[in-house]
Amino acid sequence: MKNSVFSQKIYSFLLDTYRWYLQTPERSLNQAYDAALKIKEIEDKHFSGNKIDIDSAMYSNSVMDYFESDLKKLLKTVRMRLTELKASRWFLNEENQKAAEKTGIEYLSPSLVLERLNFIDQVISKYTTLSAQKSSNVLVVQPPNLPVESVISDDKSLIVNNPTLPPKITTKDWETKAKPKGKIDTTGVLPRSILSTITRLQVELDPNSEQEVIQSFRQAQRRTIISIRFILLLIIVPLLTHQIAKAFVVGPFIEKFRNTEQMQIFLNSEMEEEALGELQRFEEKLQFENFIRNAPPLLPEQIEVEMKKRAVELAEEFRYESSNAIKNVFADIFSVGAFIWLLLVSKSSIAVIKDFFDRIVYGLSDSAKAFIIILFTDIFVGFHSPHGWEVLLEGVSRHWGLPANRDFIFLFIATFPVILDTIFKYWIFRYLNRISPSAVATYRNMNE
Structure with missing residues (x-):
């Protein structure tokens, strides 16, 4: 049945x-x-x-x-x-x-x-528009030392149809007046400087150029506001999520199960060694203070009482630290979830912020680009970077209540900075050398 x-x-x-x-x-x-x-x-x-x-x-x-x-x-x-x-x-x-x-x-x-x-x-x-119109009207070739911007055609519907473009960015700078240049247009009878000067004069004599400049400025301002707001959200939302989850969601649940005297005080052997070292230093401190005061020596019973008080205090401190480490693990999971959710629901803002950083980076001078590259490479893959990675990994281990595995830390330091250095060099060779070769030359001169 x-x-x-x-x-x-x-x-x-x-x-x-x-x-x-x-x-x-x-x-x-x-x-x-x-x-x-x-x-x-x-x-x-x-x-x-x-x-x-x-x-x-x-x-x-x-x-x-x-x-x-x-x-x-x-x-x-x-x-x-x-x-x-x-x-x-x-x-x-x-x-x-x-x-x-x-x-x-x-x-x-x-x-x-x-x-x-x-x-x-x-x-x-x-x-919607035809793909041929997109390919012929959307992009404009710009010199490598100028800010690289996505230029959108006069048909504003492209903003809605193309999800990869930032929202409400219909810039009409005077550079967009020029049509995309093909191979035939790369060489001509007249020099390019003369042709660009004529184009600039045509734009300046255009009665609508002032309105277009104002509109372009407003759109750039709006893009900057959206980018800064999104950056702040990426920082504030995970931090607030971590604190709220730790205080109101994870905290009470962990305290409920660790609020007993039988619970383990130390999560790992390093915490126990640290507590024993603190207790030993406290005993030595008692004896030292007793010697410098010229007081009668402390009786063993008195030393035992003081040591017991200090041991109880240390037990409470490390019990709280152990509970806090467990809370951090689950609170970090909530923070990562909030960060991923924010990225998934803000695809248009990601496109805007990408264009925002492109304008900032490509708007820098060659020496400034080289300085930033050298600064980042020296921090993360330079000669002194292993010490920084070691401190960072030990801090993360302590944050989560994990013992600092020296073998893992040394293996990480021996491999990860090398991978980062390879990625930096590939990016310089593959992209920066094509976009801004003068910046690469300046970087090599400064690095030598």
Whole structure:
């Protein structure tokens, strides 16, 4: 009897799974259609039926950030559901459709499917462009000693369609007036300096150049604010998560199980050796103070009483330190989880901060770049770096209540800085040498 009931449950589960599989095309289409309806609703309600323009002056920056976030989520849903629809229709054949009809699944009529797909295309076509337009209008070649920036075409819809670009960065600097140069344009009759001077004069004589400069400055300012705010969040959120989890989540739970006298005081032998050393120094201190005061020698009973008091104090101190180390392990897990979650939900901010650091790094002079590279390499892979790595690893071990394994520390110091040094040299050879060869030359001269 039990076997038959179990078999019926298995059959029911498999049947429900198969029905869910057969309903995948219709479910994907309905979800994409609902997302397109929501986009259309926002357009009709807040933008008078026009497309959602993230650079619109109708609302404040906070409101536009809200609309932009919703738009990105809805467009992502539409793209994923349409991809799912295409893949599921490719796997489903006539036999599957006949099986679906037998199980009572009714598909939408072809006319209704085409109508919904047409509506979806009409809505999202405002926020998509051809790949050829992207490749011809998005990037502009700049000299290696200038800040490298992603330049976006006049079609602001690229910001929504391309998730790798920072939000609301539609810079229109005077450099973007020049078209991308091909191999034919690399050499010409006139020198490049004359052509660039003519281009600059054309831009300066353009009556709209002042507005474009102001708009570019505002966008750069906004990008800087977003980057600084995100950096602060990356620092503050994990720290706050660590402290809150340690005080209110992990702390009471650990104290509940370690608040007994029978619990082990020391987590490792190093703590025990440290406590015994403290107790021995305390005994020597008592004798030394007794000698310099010219007082009668302490009786063994008095020394034993003082030693017992100090031993109880040391036991409480190391019990607290052991509990604190255990709390740190679990609190650090919460902090890492908060940090990863922050990275996952802030992909657009990561793109902005990447562009922010690119502008800062590539905007430095060659000597400044060389100075920073030498500073970092000397700190992490230089001659004195093993001492720093040793102190860091011992601090991490003590933070988690682990014994400092000298073999592991020496092995780490012998391998990890070498790997870092190789990565630094490869980055200099592969990327920096191509982007800024003068900085590499300055680095070599300074390093010699």
